[in-house]
Amino acid sequence: MDELDSAIVRELQRDARQSNRDIARKVGVAPSTCLERTRLLRERGVIRGYHADITPSALNRGVQALVSVQVRPLSRAVIDAFKAFAHGLPEVTAVFVMAGNDDFVIHVSAQDNDRLHAFLVDRLSQRKEIVGFRTSIIFQHLAKHDPAPLPGA
Amino acid sequence: MDELDSAIVRELQRDARQSNRDIARKVGVAPSTCLERTRLLRERGVIRGYHADITPSALNRGVQALVSVQVRPLSRAVIDAFKAFAHGLPEVTAVFVMAGNDDFVIHVSAQDNDRLHAFLVDRLSQRKEIVGFRTSIIFQHLAKHDPAPLPGA
DNA sequence: CCGTTCTGCCGAACAACATTCGGTGCGACG
């Protein structure tokens, strides 16, 4: 993970669909070198994939929420089972396993408030390991797909 | 946004770096048609960009947290200012503007616990509009970059 | 200090690709 790798990663974070030749030119190496580096980054697991960022409303997901969930008992079996369950639900776009008061935070998106409510009541609250959950609506979601490097790194 | 558009979007969510020809073959149209559709999806803002998904530890971001923040007064000026401030910090990878008890939830990632703590104390808590915040460490973060379509959609 | 080995990079070659554009079929509309 030298400076060249970082530069390639940065470019691919910024725009994953630009040509390998463009990236090579920007980072200052031959296209063949850049391609080999990228292949190795993928192989090493540094690059996990390339994904299009889609407007949620275009996917009929105009309403989003964060749901804090507490489960009991706090055993590995229960945690893994709930994690897998949540991750498998189509309305769920992310699962955070947490330390602190809440055991999970689930990022959920639905077509409208009615369907969000139905999801919470019909799917989530069915699970017997849940001893409590709190839902907070998301007004706005600003994601940083191209984060600036950390100061002291 | 017909069935063909959805299929193209699905493919680009799954793998944004596959060739236009491959996508065209999978969705069953000519490459030129597929390219034109993709161009329009971008132009309409449905596709917001293409980004590489990078392992956080490779970016020196091994520790992640969700920080719930309350600010006062709850005016547009204060909310917009804090939102811009948070979004500009390099440790911040996402900002959620919320309804409910918390006004913001901030997704933060740092190199280690020390730097996370330093960030919270030196950067975040400096802001005078903050009247309270609560930090929860993230043990695990499962994101779904290729969500299954919603049932009733 | 020299020879060997190894590693990473380069540039050329070729197959695959993106992109453009004129043509065509089909449904809508008058």
Next chain:
DNA sequence: CGTCGCACCGAATGTTGTTCGGCAGAACGG
């Protein structure tokens, strides 16, 4: 029934991905 407009197609062309042989410099050992 004729005409218009729209979406798609396929061929053409310049560009790109990908492979591979070779080369230079570092690392190592004698």
